[in-house]
Amino acid sequence: MESLADYFKVFSEPNRLTVLETLRPGPLNVTAVVEKTGLSQALVSKHLKLLTIAGVVRRRPEGSLVFYEVIDKGVFQLLVQARKLMLASRRQQLDALAAIL
Amino acid sequence: MESLADYFKVFSEPNRLTVLETLRPGPLNVTAVVEKTGLSQALVSKHLKLLTIAGVVRRRPEGSLVFYEVIDKGVFQLLVQARKLMLASRRQQLDALAAIL
DNA sequence: ACGTAGTATCACGTTGTCGTTATGACGTGA
DNA sequence: TCACGTCATAACGACAACGTGATACTACGT
Numbered sequence: 001m002e003s004l005a006d007y008f009k010v011f012s013e014p015n016r017l018t019v020l021e022t023l024r025p026g027p028l029n030v031t032a033v034v035e036k037t038g039l040s041q042a043l044v045s046k047h048l049k050l051l052t053i054a055g056v057v058r059r060r061p062e063g064s065l066v067f068y069e070v071i072d073k074g075v076f077q078l079l080v081q082a083r084k085l086m087l088a089s090r091r092q093q094l095d096a097l098a099a100i101l
Numbered sequence: 102m103e104s105l106a107d108y109f110k111v112f113s114e115p116n117r118l119t120v121l122e123t124l125r126p127g128p129l130n131v132t133a134v135v136e137k138t139g140l141s142q143a144l145v146s147k148h149l150k151l152l153t154i155a156g157v158v159r160r161r162p163e164g165s166l167v168f169y170e171v172i173d174k175g176v177f178q179l180l181v182q183a184r185k186l187m188l189a190s191r192r193q194q195l196d197a198l199a200a201i202l
Numbered sequence: 203a204c205g206t207a208g209t210a211t212c213a214c215g216t217t218g219t220c221g222t223t224a225t226g227a228c229g230t231g232a
Numbered sequence: 233t234c235a236c237g238t239c240a241t242a243a244c245g246a247c248a249a250c251g252t253g254a255t256a257c258t259a260c261g262t
Contacts, residue, residue, distance in 0.1 A: 004180065007187040009113035013250080014106040030209055043251060045210055055190025058197075064208055064259040071193055078182055079105065085175055086108040089156025092172055096159075114220080131239055144221060146240055165229045165238055 010054045011079070015039055016047045023057065024076060027069035111155040112180070116140055117148045124158065125177060128170035 011017060015037070022028060022036045034044050048068050051057040056075055060067045070076075112118060116138075123129060123137045135145050149169050152158040157176055161168045171177075 003115055003118075004184055004187060005113050005115040005118050007183055008109050009249095012106050012110035012113045014104055015250085017104075017106050031207085040252065041209075042211080042253080046250085049210080055187075055194050061209095061259095066209060072186065072189060074186055074189075078179070078186060081179055081182060082108055083105055085173065085179060086105065086156075088173060088175075089108075093156050110219095116220085132237085141222070142239075143223080143241085147220085150240080162229095162239095167239060 007054065010050065010056060011082075013047075015043065016050065017079075019044060019047045020051060020056070020070070020075070023068060023070050024073075027060070027067045029062075029065040029067050031065075033068070108155065111151065111157060112183075114148075116144065117151065118180075120145060120148045121152060121157070121171070121176070124169060124171050125174075128161070128168045130163075130166040130168050132166075134169070 011020075018037050018039070019033055022033050028036070030041065030044060030048065033039075033048070034041050037044065039047075048057065048059075052059050052068070056071065057068050058071050060069065112121075119138050119140070120134055123134050129137070131142065131145060131149065134140075134149070135142050138145065140148075149158065149160075153160050153169070157172065158169050159172050161170065
């Protein structure tokens with residue numbers, strides 16, 4: 001939240017990205033995320049908290065359940081763009097390698 | 102490089118972002134980056150290596166100097182987009198807080 | 203009031219990352 | 233070949249992040 005680097009850090013963890021992807025289609029409660037991801041409940045709870053603090057996700061208690069939902073789906077566009085750049089980088093790496101060999 | 106999370110990790114470090122920003126205008130050799138950033142030489146070298154491995158930056162030895170340059174300036178667009186989302190998140194956070202108070 | 207399901211948090215061990223200091227490697231010019 | 237500037241790497245300590253197991257908290261139904 002502090003710096004831009006901290007914001008990137010939010011997405012720099014595989015399990016956290018998995019949790020985030022789970023919420024792509026729509027709101028889910030914690031247990032649902034746990035089941036979909038196969039991660040431990042404590043871990044999912046932690047990641048959801050972090051995502052909440054980062055302002056990526058909104059927490060909405062409903063009875064005894066707690067639903068989480070992505071606030072701005074634009075984050076997924078960020079993921080897409082990052083993946084594009086990443087793949088382009090890889091291509092470039094291979095080309096550089098091929099140029100040597 | 103492996104996963105998308107790893108790619109995000111590249112940008113999740115303040116000093117590394119600083120180094121990257123330094124290369125925005127154009128290629129620079131290591132010492133120049135050191136001077137512009139005020140970071141230690143060893144640290145700059147490390148970050149540049151990481152950026153190179155990530156395919157964000159290209160290494161080009163020239164005599165006894167080693168120049169680094171950003172391969173795809175599209176990365177800066179990624180930074181911009183991330184910052185936008187981050188600021189939007191902050192606004193949202195404040196609004197949520199205001200709604201409570 | 204009690205038990206239970208759902209969620210959050212704590213304490214802990216493990217691992218990874220960052221930064222520094224010191225040293226090594228390389229190219230260049232004298 | 234020697235000294236120097238430039239860059240990379242190694243070794244180390246400090247610290248943060250991750251994941252787990254256990255435990256607290258809360259809302260609900262009985």
